[in-house]
Amino acid sequence: MIKNFIVVGSGKGGVGKSTVSLNLAITLASKKYKVGLLDADIYGPSIPRMMGISEKPSSDQNKKILPYDKFSIKSMSIGNMVPEEKAIIWRGAMASSAIRQLVSDVQWGDLDYLVIDLPPGTGDIQLSLCQNIKITGALIVSTPQEISLIDVRKAIGMFQKVNVPILGIIQNMSYLEINGSKNYLFGKNGALKESEKQKFEFLGDIPINPEICDSGDIGKPITTNKDSNIFKIFSEISDRFISSLTKNKKSDVKITN
Numbered sequence: 001m002i003k004n005f006i007v008v009g010s011g012k013g014g015v016g017k018s019t020v021s022l023n024l025a026i027t028l029a030s031k032k033y034k035v036g037l038l039d040a041d042i043y044g045p046s047i048p049r050m051m052g053i054s055e056k057p058s059s060d061q062n063k064k065i066l067p068y069d070k071f072s073i074k075s076m077s078i079g080n081m082v083p084e085e086k087a088i089i090w091r092g093a094m095a096s097s098a099i100r101q102l103v104s105d106v107q108w109g110d111l112d113y114l115v116i117d118l119p120p121g122t123g124d125i126q127l128s129l130c131q132n133i134k135i136t137g138a139l140i141v142s143t144p145q146e147i148s149l150i151d152v153r154k155a156i157g158m159f160q161k162v163n164v165p166i167l168g169i170i171q172n173m174s175y176l177e178i179n180g181s182k183n184y185l186f187g188k189n190g191a192l193k194e195s196e197k198q199k200f201e202f203l204g205d206i207p208i209n210p211e212i213c214d215s216g217d218i219g220k221p222i223t224t225n226k227d228s229n230i231f232k233i234f235s236e237i238s239d240r241f242i243s244s245l246t247k248n249k250k251s252d253v254k255i256t257n
Helices: 017-030 047-051 092-104 124-132 146-161 190-198 210-218 229-252
Strands: 005-009 035-039 068-070 073-077 113-117 137-142 166-171 176-178 181-183 202-205
Touching: 005 017, 005 124, 017 035, 017 047, 017 073, 017 113, 017 137, 017 210, 017 229, 035 047, 035 092, 047 073, 047 210, 092 124, 124 146, 137 146, 137 190, 137 229, 146 166, 146 190, 166 190, 166 229, 190 202, 202 229
Parallel strands: 005 113, 005 137, 035 073, 035 113, 137 166, 166 202
Antiparallel strands: 068 073, 176 181
16 A cells, blocks of 8 residues: 655756655655655656666566565666667657556555656646546755746646645755855755745755766665765755645644534
């Protein structure tokens, strides 16, 4: 049984949704939660490379696909089934059907959280997931600049229309620290101000850090190193996420006399 389906979206490409999804999942697992990660980006799957997984998946006696078990999380991606250099040229209906199969035909087992890394935009895949699965909540990832927030607002609007609670906003690529000084390359605190404006939880800042990029390229996520400063940042973000989720669930409980 999967207790919580958590989608990670932004409406914008290139803001680091996959990086956030993967490292958040690993951090939650480090806190002894049972966690799965589904790469829902059909056209640009990156989770297999970021996890260092190249082999094809196997199946059990009931023909259920067995998820990979690495870094203490279970994972699956369409990228595990096709060559890395091959483009997937599918219409929206086919892509949506594939994602539904990756939810229902994978032997996920018992999970506290299934983190779903969404593709950019507000299209068929997002709507299909939200309409066919009871999504517990959405995490929004944004960089600080307005050009990112334009699409983030659209994603927030989509989630609100399909009644998916927004559990919080994470500001990625927030600053570059040089000699102890923070340099705000993409503007300062745009996502923080947006969360305050829309009255959403602000879950935290993730800096620009070459080690985050390098670790994804070599298939060993940075949060596997519990001594790293980035792990500590993700640990704080995961704590705030759990707190926000708990508060949201309490607000859903209606008592009648």
